[in-house]
Amino acid sequence: MQLEFLQPSAAVASLVTIFYLYRSDEPVIDGIERADVGQIRFMLKGQGQLFFPDGHAEPSCPIMINGPGTGAAAYRVDGPFHCFGAALRPQGWGALIGIPAHERADRVTDGEAVFGAAGTALLDALRGETSVEAMAALVERFLLACARSIPPEHQRLCETVRKWLAASEAPRVAALFDAIPLSSRQVVRLVNHYFGAPPKLLERKFRALRAATALADGGDPREVAELFYDQSHMIREIKHFTGHTPGTLASRMDPVLAMTLSPAAFNELSPPEQP
Structure with missing residues (x-):
């Protein structure tokens, strides 16, 4: 198991607090994640389910937008599991996702429905990279192009x-x-x-x-x-x-x-x- 963190550049620091790259080649990965901020997660390999505090479960999707958490959640993924993610600031959620955050708290939103063909192309490009730095550079350009202004x-x-x-x-x-x-x-x-x-x-x-x-x-x-x-x-x-x-x-x-x-x-x- 490998988990790397990378600070965003100043250009996107108002949108993102941290980038991360997770890799595990185990056949099944079970875990718990703390109540977190909103996330965009690019599933490079693997698929699974998330189990939320109220007891409901949702499947993963290739580009997975996780709403802010109100309690700890569990997950199970069929591996190998590789994921590149971006933890969003509240301003980043508003500028990039647009949906009121409380409507998607403890929920998964399909990122391909939000970002369209450009998001799918980005996912394909990320799968061709190996380093967290190269992936972050691709994602930063994408986020800057997608971001809307907020009041x-x-x-x-x-x-x-x-x-x-x-x-x-x-x-x-x-x-x-x-x-x-x-x-x-x-x-x-x-x-x-x-x-x-x-x-x-x-x-x-x-x-x-x-x-x-x-x-x-x-x-x-x-x-x-x-x-x-x-x-x-x-x-x-x-x-x-x-x-x-x-x-x-x-x-x-x-x-x-x-x-x-x-x-x-x-x-x-x-x-x-x-x-």
């Missing part, structure tokens, strides 16, 4: 939400409402549209993911638990958003999940590099 006020809202989530290990929704000169109803509607969930769920999601990252990086469980009401609350929240308890994060964590929880990969809240 400046929506861009500012997305950046305000990012800063709100990044500013505290336990952000509070009231602070977000205070920071945006809109009614609370408008804020919730726009946050749903770009982030795929209302502010309260984002607060829970990123607190749990931060806690899981800290524990996976060797943090003191007692200090991490201070972010929650009590220890049982911490266990429930981490289990919901990562599929693991704090104990299994340390002892039996899925290897791909371990990599995506590493501080180097967990950068959804990092500021975009300016072109």
